[in-house]
Amino acid sequence: MAMRKKNGMRIGVLTAGGDCPGINAAIRGVGKSAILEHGMRVFGFSSGFLGLIESDYRELVEDDLSGILTLGGTILGASREKPFESSGITEYIRSKPEQIKQTYRDLRLDALVCIGGNGTMKTACKLADEGLGIIGLPKTIDNDVWGTDQTFGFDSAVGIAAEAIDRIHTTANSHRRIMVVEVMGHHAGWLALYSGVAGGGDMILIPEIKYNEEVIEEYLKRRTAAGKPYTIIIVAEGVKIPKLKSSAGRYVARLAAKATGLEARETILGYIQRGGSPSPMDRILATRLGAYAAELISKKQFGQMAALKNGSIEAIPLKEVAGKIKLVPVDHSLIARARSIDTNFGDKV
């Protein structure tokens, strides 16, 4: 398809932080819309902010953006490079922000789309303060970016974790065991809450709700006494445990075995949750956010993050987003509904 008009703008795209399903759909959304709708040229940077520092990029033409909608990971590569922190992956004589600005100038960029999570939005905001034309796109399986109702990657991860919990159910039933499933989420329990509810977990432990070991023990004993053949516990990796040496999942499994005398096993889902093809809903969200980013650039509305708000895609100033995190409110309606069907959150029986 030929581009409609040539507006002469040149934009960069990078993907920073941990990867997740839907990033390529977002790159495609930004890129195709930028090229085809707005007549821009698009340059993709390798490995997050590292590519900007090292001036490692390639032009993305329409062909590069075809066939990537359903692809997991990121065609650009990602890194956790934080250019405003001195202890990044690489050290340079010149400061990294200066090198970034140099690359931006050398390439005669008008804008830079930063696809990432909380850390990326913080860096993006600082680069906007330095005078670059920045647009942020929120992605992460953790769903903890402030200012958007949902990040892409989350829906896919919920699906993967829920399917795993379904599978755990059948083996738990066969062996009459307590099964603990640890899902990702260092600070926020969105993934544990949603996958736990979707998978019918009996107990869900999230960082936002302080659990009480006695409550866990009493709940498990009550289930055993009631003749329940097995119990499924979903634990967010960021749930606080006394010893850092063990994972949260292992700690809870040991606690459960000790309390009941039953066998308990833990399964840590790990990076499986971040890999593979995005769900249809993530493909749609990433496409909407990406195309909207190109529109914001065409209107020169910089220093913004594209966000999902009550079903619409809107812009929110990066200044409002940077440095914040969206945790699960303890009075979230899903928690209340789950409690009403006897799902336990480890805080009260």
Ligand code: F6P
């Ligand atoms: O992307 C967010 C996240 O998936 C967290 O839930 C997880 O703890 C973290 O990334 C781990 O990522 P990495 O090992 O790549 O730093």
